[in-house]
Amino acid sequence: MKTGDSKFCQCLYFTTAALARKVEKLAIESWNPVGLSPSHAYLLITVLEEPGVQPTHLGEHLQLKPSTITRLIQKLEEKKLVVRTTEGRITNVYPTPRAKELQPKIMDCMKHFYEQYSGALGKEESVKLVQSLTKVADKLEG
Amino acid sequence: MKTGDSKFCQCLYFTTAALARKVEKLAIESWNPVGLSPSHAYLLITVLEEPGVQPTHLGEHLQLKPSTITRLIQKLEEKKLVVRTTEGRITNVYPTPRAKELQPKIMDCMKHFYEQYSGALGKEESVKLVQSLTKVADKLEG
């Protein structure tokens, strides 16, 4: 059944949740080739771009809670894609050589994902949608 | 940090996920007075409106997988808000008297939730947004 056929299609909770699940499914498929979930991929991209970045900063950028960031890092550490160094109360996260090798493939996945949805929605529409979602999210900010 | 400040604010996965989390948080607060999560509330509303509705049908309307529906029903059963009857391979879900008593309060929560977000976004904007999200979700339909 399509979202528009549901009795609840006029409720924001329902529509955002349903859309997010569909988009996540697309994203998961796109990042499958590198064996990462979308969240892990985004975190890793950030670490590759800002080696030594701290969990707090990652949380702000990815808009995820600190505990979630810890869990994501732990998994990437298991996969030997990042390493953590702790000095005092702060932690720095660095990409491993293995992560750097993987970077081009990760970017291909990102591109593939983008092409997937912009193909379905139209390029201009996609850009507008994303802008609109961002604006809405910021308006809902506590 | 606002969604618009993130490096990934131009990616659909990131924006839909972030928005859905924010909206869910608002929704959870709104339904707190009746002690239900938004999903449980929506399922219960459907059962109240269509007594005897089957899990498959619930899954289609709520756009959730059958296993998820089972789990939601189980919890509502624990709370004595629905009962299941099984005949052959089909199951019917009925609201209890307790659920019927709760219905007005549930509707109040729904209204409160709507007022929350339409207050933040503007009434017209909200309606347009929801319509737009619904259309997008349907375009992404496999």
Add this chain to the structure above:
DNA sequence: TAGGTTTGTTTGTATATACAAATATTTAGA
């Protein structure tokens, strides 16, 4: 400089959701 507060991170636990497989029932085909 000692003690309380703030900051950064992690751990224990809980929730929502889904996938895959199991189960049970009904239907259809030979």
Add this chain to the structure above:
DNA sequence: TCTAAATATTTGTATATACAAACAAACCTA
């Protein structure tokens, strides 16, 4: 009629995320 396929539901397990509390370090302030 017996078996194979389809349908409806549930169960076992896995994932992502968050909250609350624990912990540890750094910073104030009296």
